[in-house]
Amino acid sequence: DQQVKQNSPSLSVQEGRISILNCDYTNSMFDYFLWYKKYPAEGPTFLISISSIKDKNEDGRFTVFLNKSAKHLSLHIVPSQPGDSAVYFCAASAQTGANNLFFGTGTRLTVIP
């Protein structure tokens, strides 16, 4: 079951630069997308979400872009900070059903001071 994919297992970025994390999905029924940040031995922490009626959502340093035709979304973090170093998971849910989330495999972001 690979309905949500994050093809980059890791990413390293210099402090102050932009981090771009990518996510692809295959299920056209997905209409709500979220990004979570996760530290080892902790639960996922919600970062930002986007509904399929929008193509961009911004919250402070975090912006999520959605390209429905390409079934692709990305998370931009700018400027990146060392405290952003964590594993980032993309997740998606469909309007039908119980809103359970389908997660990608995660991208480990390392921000180098």
Added chain:
Amino acid sequence: EPEVTQTPSHQVTQMGQEVILRCVPISNHLYFYWYRQILGQKVEFLVSFYNNEISEKSEIFDDQFSVERPDGSNFTLKIRSTKLEDSAMYFCASIRGQRETQYFGPGTRLLVL
């Protein structure tokens, strides 16, 4: 800020034993979920619960698993006869209403020997 809590944080058990993982969702939330993450893999949906019944479950959630909301605050996941492959982090999540953000607990690390 309200948060989802889980107990215990760690549990070690022998294969074949029963375990009960406990969660206290955010108090005004109505939809409850269990997910698991096997080491090195993605977070996977197990089951969703609403109005005192299961609303959706994945293929992982077989007859060995059950969920219960025994009172107004706790939400439990029971594994009747644990297997080695049940070793994972188990996360509880809750939402207030449909199409809202799921908030996750810190997880229970289950190790089956």
